[in-house]
Amino acid sequence: MVTVTVNVNGEPRTASVPPETTLLRLLREQFNLTGAKLGCDVGDCGACTVMVDGKSVNSCLMLAGQADGRDVLTIEGLATLERLHPLQEAFEQLGSLQCGFCGPGILMSAKALLDENPDPSEQDIRDALAGNLCRCTGYIKMIEAIQGVARADGARPAPKSA
Amino acid sequence: MKAFEVVAARDARHAVALLAEHTPTAKVKVIAGGTDLLADLKFASASHAPDVVVDISRAEDLRTIAVTGGGLSIGALVTHTEIMASPAIREMFPALVDAAHTIGAVQTRNLGTLGGNLVTAVPSVDSGPTLVALDAQVTVLGPGGERRMPLAEFFVGPRRTALKPDELLVEILIPTENLGKPACFLKFGLRKGQALALVNVAASFWVDAKTQTFRAPRVALGAVAPKVIHATSAEAYLEGRAIAPEAMAEAGRLAVGDAKPISDFRASAEYRKHLIAVLTRRALEGAYDVWQKKQSPAGRAR
Numbered sequence: 001m002v003t004v005t006v007n008v009n010g011e012p013r014t015a016s017v018p019p020e021t022t023l024l025r026l027l028r029e030q031f032n033l034t035g036a037k038l039g040c041d042v043g044d045c046g047a048c049t050v051m052v053d054g055k056s057v058n059s060c061l062m063l064a065g066q067a068d069g070r071d072v073l074t075i076e077g078l079a080t081l082e083r084l085h086p087l088q089e090a091f092e093q094l095g096s097l098q099c100g101f102c103g104p105g106i107l108m109s110a111k112a113l114l115d116e117n118p119d120p121s122e123q124d125i126r127d128a129l130a131g132n133l134c135r136c137t138g139y140i141k142m143i144e145a146i147q148g149v150a151r152a153d154g155a156r157p158a159p160k161s162a
Numbered sequence: 163m164k165a166f167e168v169v170a171a172r173d174a175r176h177a178v179a180l181l182a183e184h185t186p187t188a189k190v191k192v193i194a195g196g197t198d199l200l201a202d203l204k205f206a207s208a209s210h211a212p213d214v215v216v217d218i219s220r221a222e223d224l225r226t227i228a229v230t231g232g233g234l235s236i237g238a239l240v241t242h243t244e245i246m247a248s249p250a251i252r253e254m255f256p257a258l259v260d261a262a263h264t265i266g267a268v269q270t271r272n273l274g275t276l277g278g279n280l281v282t283a284v285p286s287v288d289s290g291p292t293l294v295a296l297d298a299q300v301t302v303l304g305p306g307g308e309r310r311m312p313l314a315e316f317f318v319g320p321r322r323t324a325l326k327p328d329e330l331l332v333e334i335l336i337p338t339e340n341l342g343k344p345a346c347f348l349k350f351g352l353r354k355g356q357a358l359a360l361v362n363v364a365a366s367f368w369v370d371a372k373t374q375t376f377r378a379p380r381v382a383l384g385a386v387a388p389k390v391i392h393a394t395s396a397e398a399y400l401e402g403r404a405i406a407p408e409a410m411a412e413a414g415r416l417a418v419g420d421a422k423p424i425s426d427f428r429a430s431a432e433y434r435k436h437l438i439a440v441l442t443r444r445a446l447e448g449a450y451d452v453w454q455k456k457q458s459p460a461g462r463a464r
Contacts, residue, residue, distance in 0.1 A: 002168065018165055019165075019166060019167055019168040019215075020163050020164070020165055020166050020168075020215075022200065041204055042200075042201035042204060042205075043197055043201055043266070043269070043270050044356065046267065046269060049269055055243070055272040056268055056269050056272060057269050057272050057273050058197070058269045058270060058273065060200070061195075061196045061197050061200045061201060061270070061273060062196055062200075062273065063168065063193065063196060063200070063217070065168055065170070065217065066193075066196070066217060066219050109268065109269070112268070113268075126355075127268070127355075128268055130267040130268070130354070130355030130356060131266065131267025131268055131269045131270060131355070131356060132267075
């Protein structure tokens with residue numbers, strides 16, 4: 001067994017797991033964070049996407065021990081009790097998800113994109129979602145939602161420089 | 163997945179010490195980004211599965227990109243995303259950035275490493291052709307120290323490399339004489355995203371400015387032989403020849419003869435041969451474009 005401590009959604013969590021445990025299983029089975037989904041389990045579908053130290057990764061392809069001491073952000077860390085994340089609001093308003101299975105992964109990919117590139121082109125968004133398979137909604141409404149959030153962000157007054 | 167023990171390496175030397183310790187008595191695998199290894203192990207038969215996995219993901223000494231006395235040195239643990247973001251690589255080798263961009267998707271590029279991509283050594287390895295076309299060398303660290311060999315010889319066959327069980331790939335080196343050598347990588351897959359290459363091609367050459375001829379031309383082909391290969395007859399044909407569209411097209415035709423493509427569910431051998439000719443010509447044109455842009459950057463802006 002290995003003891004792993006991960007800073008999940010801003011809170012340190014510790015568990016003892018067999019060494020071959022993936023980050024995805026650690027999150028789902030030890031921390032009861034079932035937002036990230038087990039889809040293909042080989043890095044094709046992106047349903048397990050979470051952010052580790054600010055980068056989106058397939059949590060099914062990372063050993064839990066490799067995340068030891070790192071910051072992990074999952075879909076559960078996006079909304080607060082009071083308010084959805086702007087991406088979640090935009091997806092809700094535009095009906096960007098139907099069955100929703102791919103949703104947590106898509107939203108984490110979108111969050112990772114906007115964190116790095118607040119003003120993405122449509123091609124940038126398509127590239128960012130290439131590792132997330134959606135088989136019912138299709139991608140158009142997702143792209144529109146992400147564009148909407150990016151634009152709303154850009155419309156905000158720029159922070160005053162010191 | 164079958165249970166295994168994980169031992170974490172602090173740095174490259176520690177990793178090699180761990181390999182030396184465990185390989186005599188156990189089946190050992192190295193994990194870096196995990197994108198190939200874990201995907202593979204989830205379907206591996208028990209006989210093929212490792213007992214011990216050496217985790218090198220925190221070996222920070224393998225994570226550097228630097229111009230050294232020997233050339234451009236890329237640590238084995240550098241991710242595809244880091245290649246795409248590296249100012250030095252973007253400046254000297256946009257073809258390497260293009261190649262990295264075609265690998266997997268954002269999530270796999272954030273995890274997956276250059277060293278891991280090369281060690282997996284599938285014939286369609288997308289980081290292979292450009293590096294082979296740039297005469298890249300690899301540095302391998304073992305119990306007896308380092309040895310270096312051309313990447314083209316490091317690849318032995320499908321999923322086979324010259325790496326011994328107790329050795330670690332630590333560095334990819336593009337030699338000094340090829341720094342900034344114009345190059346172009348092209349990949350043809352069945353989709354834009356997350357596709358395996360039906361054919362991938364890289365071309366690189368210097369332009370003799372006085373005579374407008376090809377100097378040290380290289381054409382490397384992936385997915386059309388058991389490993390990444392040099393299209394040697396195309397390279398021999400181009401050497402010293404005047405740069406012209408017809409020469410590039412003829413090199414494409416010759417490259418077809420250098421390859422041994424197979425038919426599978428993705429494409430027929432015939433179709434792959436067609437792609438080799440077209441992509442080789444276009445990659446040569448692309449490398450020439452890179453050269454021309456470097457000659458008159460101001461001219462492009464006007």
